[in-house]
Amino acid sequence: MTLDLSEILAIKQARHWFAEVNQLYHPTGELEQDKWDVVYSSGLLNTTKFDPILLKEWFYLVGLGGQLIIDYQPSSSFSFRELEENMWWLWKGKYEILYHGPTQQPGEQRFICQKIQSTAVLEDSIDKWSFGIITNGKRKDLLERIIQAIKSQNIPHYEIIVCGTYYDRKEKHFRYVPFNQRDDRGWITRKKNIIAQHAQYENLCIVHDRMMPDKNWYRGMKKWGNCFEVLSVIQRQEITGDTGNHWEYFPLIVYKKISRYLVKPLLHFSARLDPRDWFENIILYGQVIICKRRILLACPQNETMYWQSPEDHVFSQDLLNSGYIPRLNNLSVLVNLDTKKWRNDTQLIYSFSSRLKFVGPALKLACREIITRIASIIRPFKVV
Template sequence: MNEFLKELSSAKGKHFWDGKHSEIQGVSVDLSATKDFRPAADLQRKFDFIWCTEKPLSDLGWKIRLDELIRLIADEGMVTFSYIQNEFITIPAVKSFLFRKYGINASLKFESISSGVITNSYQIKRNTVVSKNLWTFGMLTQGKKPELVEAFCRSIREFGGAEHEIIICGPYSSLLDKYQVRYNDKAYSDLHAEICKKKNDLVAMATHENIMLVHDRYVLNSDFFTGFDKYGYDFDFLTVNQFHASGKPYPGYCSIDDRGEMFWGQISECTDYKKSWHSHYLNGGLLIGKTALFKEVPFNDFIYHNQAEDVELARVMMDLKIVPRLNTYSSAKTDVPDHLTNAFAKSSVSDLENRSFANGSFDFYFSDTPSDPISKLMLKGVGFLGKSYFMRNREKISWKVICQRFFKKVCRSISFRVKNRYFNNKTVQYLYAKKWQVRHALLGDRKRPDLHQGVNVITNFVEGGVFNATCYMVRQLIEEGIPVSLYNVYPQDHSNIKQDFPDLEKYVTTRLKYPTNILSDGFPFNEKSFVRLNGILKGRYNINYTFWELPKIPKRLAQNLKYPDEIWAGSDFVRDAIKDANGKIKVSTYPLKLKIKEFYGQKYDRNYFKLPANKVLFLASYSFSSGGARKNQDAAISSFTAALENENAALVLYIHLPKPKELTMLSEYELFKTNIKNQYKDSVIILDQRQTSYEEQIGLKRACDCYISLHRSEGYGLNCAEMAEVGNFVVMTDWSGSDDIKKDSRWNGLIYPVKYELVPVKAADFVWVKPDEEGLQQWAEIVHEDAVNKIKQVYLLASERYRKSEVSI
């Protein structure tokens, strides 16, 4: 041992030896024998001298191991360690790590290099204080999951006690009163989910050292606090084990295949906790750290929800040499469905290993790429040998499997080149389109299989009227005893079905098993849909469940009617338009028997929406995005104010805000709000849409007395049907698909149809009308005086309801 090191080994103070064969007097623990190099909690911040020379740092875990060695130092001490340079660790990398590491001041006191082994001694001064075990829990919620938020707060109090702080960034909930929570009541953008600003504001409000920033999909498990007692409170930035409700692990400790300046690739769940990853990150749904750290290293305020704020933050943390960690002793549970994390790959092989070995480079560098065929072939051979070495020696894969994978890769490469050269996307789409047209011409009318053999309902799980109508249709099929499977054409997100129609979630599948498909999509998209979904539509009987808002179908769109074997129209109005376009099409109305459970949405009352309790409330939708001309939404305002502006009534405008791509409308929307408030005072109430759940929308309809829809045309009119189904009045145009609602005997006495006159449709007012088709299409223009009279009639009836309820009380 060097003289300096000998003198250091005999210095007064507490010594720690990392290994089994200690050469000094002190505590000896082999950190490499642990699953993550983490020393026991009672050893943290206890020593003056740390030794790691028995097993030199040489592998991918050197940053994690060195970080843990530093955590053994009390406030100031010496860390002596050895390392061997390779593709993972170098002299400049080590010195950069210690010089720039957050939370310490380091000075190099000794260095020697002998037989390729570098030995350093650093004086380390720690700038962080001794950690306490008090927590701030900051939860982000939109108010859609009050029961889950309540369960989260309950788990904190049940397992951790009353001394911890809970801050909710979201709407007030009376369910949380008994848990002593605080609220962040700042106002945020209605257009963008300012997730980073919210998290930074929660950090600013926090009063305890340790903070968890969590989304409203988690509940703590009973081992959370006891696990941290075991893990220790000397940490910077980490997460805990996370599980689905089924017990399946939920990826929280992750890496993303970053092939450039944050260009994303495959996401992996990291399962080897002794390895560093170049693109490490912690899933942003549950992040833990020191409050002081998050104040110094905040989230990026410019990043909105679903823009990888967690990946960007982890990158900044790693630039500060903060190693993302996982506490495997503590855990939490999420309500996220199992299948939503199937896209995550499990990997014990770091992206740094893949970069070093799997790309076949092996530190072979060429100043110029070879141009002659022989040299290119030799370079390919070097790459193949390098990958084979990695697979054989690192992943323990047999030569047989290696050769099979190589052969498959060559076949895929040849197939890709041929397709790319001779069969580009346009060619493929054209061929598939012709195939379906020929199939229809040859087969003609096919006999539909018995529906009781089962149907696959194929739709897009995106919130909206078509999706909601489809879910009601699925419920009807189930009630009729027909086996059903639900297939999402965009399978990345099933959140809407889980949130709004949880009873149907168990029918969601990625494998279609029944002989009949029901494609729930507008028929004008049939050509594209049948090409894109060719793999799941071919070989089955295909029904198109569709809506349409005009009495005629132009010839340019009529060809889309030939793709399915049969069409189910959402109303008689839609059926007649299709029959008029092509009398040979097999089309029928599938009547929607809307059913809403008696108590569904009742918890979202007037108090929840901050609506006046003592007024008769009329409700109207107002879109600041698209479709305003067809909805004729300004007519609802003018008719209501003409009828009842000075009465004890108010019109609630449920606003659909501009889409992100239509942000030019934002200033127009702000001006609209100002004008409405100045002109109508409290007679018209604007209720911004804040990504409300479907149950909240039904609750809003229950809270109001009448729905006004003076539309020029509707394919069905689901809002009107929902309002009638919950027992409230509807004033609506007496034309188009909504006529089916008027005919439904269940809602007799609730529907007040408004007279109309048919007028031509202008191309500027409807997306499916071209300038040369303006003479073809017509829709309804309501008679203003009749709309005013119908609103007055409903007001009197609704007022009578209130008087009767007051008498009964």
């Protein structure tokens, strides 16, 4: 079976699928992964900043032994080398390059690779979820609301794992893992790793004891589909109704290295992103982790870090370095039950290119203009 993902059908009798290329581009949400003998695309790669998303989505669709074929126009910013580096970054060990060279079209290059390792996981299903809640025992009222909200999702197969200071409810689908080591420091990284180690299912949703799925959370996850690696979802504060820091971009972060792993942000700012928008160095804040179990086991939380350390910064960078790129499922919502008011009032205007333009209070915009100029000189995530 052949799948043509080009804007205009190029291969006769192939299945055709096309959508606007942006962060929400998600053919694996509608088409079966690891199924297609040939997945073909022409004219899409190297036209937007979303190339890593395209390469992720396309390769997931290819069946074992099948081929991914991409026709593209190289440029100074995305050349023969950049394509091969991106594939190695995202898919190393799972493909073999069969051809990479010119086509009969002037200036056009063709990349052909064969999938040599399946990306499907046995027993993985959108109907199977392990929910983890970390707690120090001080928010039992909120924890009760979270547990009841999970139960009300009507997920066919699920479990709830509470790690920290709580009690064994002796209920079906519930497990309690006592853990109070270094509670004075808030050893949240260890608790999250423990949950991943105990989880039964491949789909993980690990939250702090203030984050509650809304009534349609699972419905939104089913619409997104089971083909994902690391996800953020909409986060809405209960007390104000404001959406929170679930999808933000840091155009510039300058860190000071404190130790081998610990870094301190010296200069940073963030801006809210449109759900269509995406950048590599998005930080997934630690109050929520939605990912595959195998990914958290392969790329665990750094246990030398504690609460109020930049453990989420480090984890996000570790994921990125391992080839796992963050995505936003804007169909699901988590509710923040905390009474603290929070909202980022600066937003980056959506663009399919890497151009940065902000909207927000005048003083902040002036600061961001200065920082944007600095960002053109200093790379993001630079450690000083």
